[in-house]
Every structure is written in C-alpha cells, then in structure tokens.
Amino acid sequence: MICAYCEQEAKGTKEHIISCAILDIFPECFATIDNLRGKIHLGDPMVKDVCANCNNNRISYIDSSAKSIVSDYFVQKYEKDDILDFTYDYTLLQKMLLKYAFNDLRSRKDDTYFFTQNILDFLMNKNIVDPLRNVTVLVGLAVNTSPAPDYMFGNNKIRWGKNPAFLSNSIIEHINYETGEIRHRSENPRQEFKKMSFSYIFRFNSGQFLLICWDDDISDDDLKTNNVILQCQYPYTILSSQGHHTLSRCTSETTYHFEMLIDVSWGQGIFDDVTWMRGTYTDKSQQDLKEIARRWQKEEEDLAKRFPR
Ligand SMILES: [Zn+2]
Known part of the structure; x- marks a missing residue:
C-alpha cells in the first residue's frame, strides 16, 4: 500500500474518517448511517491507507485540537436565539476539516486532486501555523426549531457530506399570512461560485461547519467576491x-434535518415565520418538546452504557 500522506510503501493502518476522539464524546451514536451507500453498520467509518508513522505521529496532533473544539462548544444544545462566543485556532480548524474531507474522499474513491504536496505538507507539519489562503471555513449553530425530535431521523449527531447545495434563493417563495398557505419555489438553481474546487458540510452535534476549497490559482478578487456572497447570503x-x-x-x-441544503438567510427567516405560524414556539409546545427531549436524553444515557466505546 502507498500511504496517502507520505506516499511511501508501507503497511496500512486504520484511520478514522472523523477523529475517534470526537466519536468517543457521543457513544450513544453507536451506528454509522451511510446514506450514500444506503447502509447502517456498527463499526466506525474508517480508511486504511495511512502508514503507522503518519497516522500516529505526523497527523495525530490535529485530533486533540478537534476534540477540544467539539467538547468545549458543541456538546451542549442551543436555543433558537442563542449567541455563542467562539474562540478558536483558525489554522488548526482548517487542518481538522481538510483532514476529514480528505479521509472521506479517499474512502469513497473520489477525486483528491486538491490535496497536492503543499496541502499534505500543511497537514503533516504541526509547525505550519499560517492558514491556507484558498480555504474558507464557515460555522453556525445547529438548533432544532422543528416539531420533529432529533431521533425521528436517526441518532446521527455527527454528519458530513460533500458539496452541499448552496441555494441561490429561498426554498419557500411565498407565505400567505392570512391563510398560512406556503408556496415552494419551483426553480432554485445552486449559487455559482468562481473557482470552487469542492465543499463539505460537517455537523458535530450543535456545531455546523462548512469547508470550502477554492482552486489554487483563484485571484484575490474572485476570492473576495465569493466570500462576500457567502457572508451576505447565508446564515453562517x-x-x-x-x-x-x-x-x-x-x-x-x-435545514436542521436536511443538512445538505444550505438555505439563504432570508429563507431561514421565512421558515421561522412558518414555525411561528404553526405554534411550535408557544410556551405549551415548547414545554412538551422539552419533555420529549428530556426523555430521549435518558434513553441516550442508556444507549451509551449499552454500547461502550
Ligand atoms: Zn505515511
């Protein structure tokens, strides 16, 4: 086997797609739900093409910082209007998401042309502390504002996917505030970005990250334009x-339940109006939903005990 990082011939070791240290935080999510292959299995998602030296010595520093980001900020759930003060090391965050994306691409035998020697050196070298210019990271809080409890769609607190749909306009086109009737937009093309190589979405419980990798030769102007669109158009x-x-x-x-859909900020606002019209945010329904969440949490505690890591 040729190691995906150092490109030397060596025996392959098991590398977790998402750090084991993060999976360990959520033992109650014991099953891997692979929507792409339509499979659910009990093992952790892994790739096996990294040599022992790279796996244990060269890229492992990324995992410890990943664990603290998730355990410090995203183990807890947030409420609809919460604001979180987030302090982070930007370069390490880029490395963490790039590593996970690279692992996932290899596990799917997808194209890894973005991961040039330069990017691999960036990942393997702990001493490189300057962030990459052609990688953008966005983040927001994933908060369930729907009447459907989390477990209805599977207990998957950790989710990821390649090329989520950045919509160019709101999913809902119109609400009739008199009757409550809503009309979905019939055509909603994806937003175009110049020189986007690929993107990934990662959900770690209540934290939702977008990783966007731009072609190496993207101009400063195009990068700026793309980042302005991202900043103004999306709630991240x-x-x-x-x-x-x-x-x-x-x-x-x-979008809480369908993380691959990136609705625009005003689209999220329209959905909030729908939520409000449905009465999901009345005191009574909030109380009921909290009670369901409390009972489910107890179930999760039992699951964590039954499936120790
Ligand atoms: Zn290696």
Missing part, C-alpha cells in the same frame, strides 16, 4: 485568523 459566520467570533443559528426547521 466566516472564520478567520482573528480567532474569535460570535455564532448564531444556521438552521431552520427544515
């Missing part, structure tokens, strides 16, 4: 080497 916060931002909710009652 763009991260930077500044290392500190406030995060707010990036999901609606629909």
